[in-house]
Amino acid sequence: MNSFKQLVSLLLVLSSVLYANTLRAELIIDITEGIQSTHKIAIVPFALHTAASDKETEVISQIISADLASSGDFSILAKDEMLSAPTQAEQVKYRHWAVTGQDYLVIGSILKQGKLYKVKMSLFDVVKKQQINDLLINVESSSLRKAGHYLSDAIYKTIMGIEGVFSSRIAYITTSQSAKKKKQYSLFVSDYDGNNAVAITKSSEPLMSPAWSPNGLHVAYVSFENKVSEIFVQTLSTGARRSVAKFKGVNGSPAWSPNGKKLAITLSKSGNSDIFILTLANGSVKQLTRSWAIDTEASWSPDGNSILFTSNRGKGAQLYIMPSNGKGTAERLTFEGDYNARGSFSKDGKRVLMVQGEKGSYRVAVLDVEKQQTTILSDGKADESPSFSPNGQLVIYARRKAGKEILSLVNVDGLKKQDIKSSLGFVREPAWAPKAN
């Protein structure tokens, strides 16, 4: 098993419907907090075995570098510090990489054959002086970016032992103002790094609370396009959507059940905001909470048996949990902090991601449910809308910086932070898509 070789050949086909009219690089990950990364890695520019001078092919090694850096687990060797530039395994001289303190080395090559690119990537453990992964993939030129993310995921998995997030997507809301001062709200879906951004819905009235279906095929969200709040479910591949809740009063905070058949939503049709369970197949709603207080921001436990929600039934907003079948009472979950809201479970159900308000500052926090220990992950004054990455290692959230709203990434330990630069005006309410099947 020392020098196992793996040959994977796959064709990444672009979903042309979804990614028509693609914009590029509206969001750019910008590492703001210098960190002692765990692993040092060198990524040599891939060789291009073809007469074509396609600039696109250079993209691969750049994407891998950016991906691994964004994970916070790697620091990347600068190109001008490389002592050699091998493109095949036979050319690798381990000492060239050992002297600069590298733990790992990535090399590769790209061969153009007709419409397809054959991309070969090899990963080496510099310390053990052995090759630890080898991949060959075939892609169309339009999918080179996907190929880069795919290779990043493979490298990450080999070294870290857990799934990478580099092929995942996010949804988020932007607001911008036209020259005529007309406000535009947009709901975007993009790669996790902001590339391939597509506005799936635009409105002159607010859009809010995007939520991914567990299979990653649909997004539920709130729209005020009809001057009242309304919940829509939109299918990404077709752009088709339907209104699923338009009751009198608030229609908000959609959250998909783990099996994708129900939405927990907030309605105020009974007087004030309460949690209801909407069955998507027939549109029926069942009231879950009945209190004089605000009950909102529902989220399901991974097993679907419990609903976590925000309520101010005590003093101020706190998180409560109750059975999703309505049989049983709500129990308070949070006791530290003046304000704890918008909770969501980690995949294993052991941690709750939330917004904690303390002395006028609102920050992203993680609660260890069993130990009742809270870790503050962010350090802003108005941080909000945290969302776990599919592998649970990163959290994306919105924060305010220099009068703007931007997205930011932080590791679950809170030690590594990166802002995502934007040219889209105000960016908010990120929702990380579940891993695509």
Place this chain on the structure above:
Amino acid sequence: MTIKSKGLMALMFILALSACSDKVVKQQLSEQGAQNLGAENSAYDGGNDLSVETVAIGQGMDQVTELMQSDTFSNPNSPLSKRVIYFEYDSSNVKAEFVPVVEAHAVYLVNNPNQIITLEGHSDERGTREYNIALAEQRAKSVFNMLQVLGVMSHQVGVVSYGEEKPDAMGSDEDAFQLNRRVEVVYK
């Protein structure tokens, strides 16, 4: 029917709706009439104590009828020209200083039963967005409940909450926050 007598009818309606006994309320009203109270009001507490509310109603009304007689809906001195009601942090209680404003709109709406308005609830940016939607709706509903108690028909009033999504003032300080915690009375 004169505007003034219509206003009186509105007042009667309020009394009829009142959870308190008529006797108590009437007595309080007459006391106020006698005292000719100034601008000092008790805080509106959400409608549990209508006697307090009624105290406030009497005074706003005189101003309103007076102003409406001079047909000055847009007169800056008219409480009707004030169409924004401001709130404290994480609170949906209508502050005493805004009770006359709500009353003024109530009287106008009672006198103009075909007039329709929308109460738009808003919050500052602190706290989570959906919580703020719920909070801002409570604010709009506080105003709605006052209007209803003052005789406004429920079909005349629509309520929508925008939470923190449509701030009036940009900025992340209390100066901006206090302008954003509001209910806007929008005439259609």
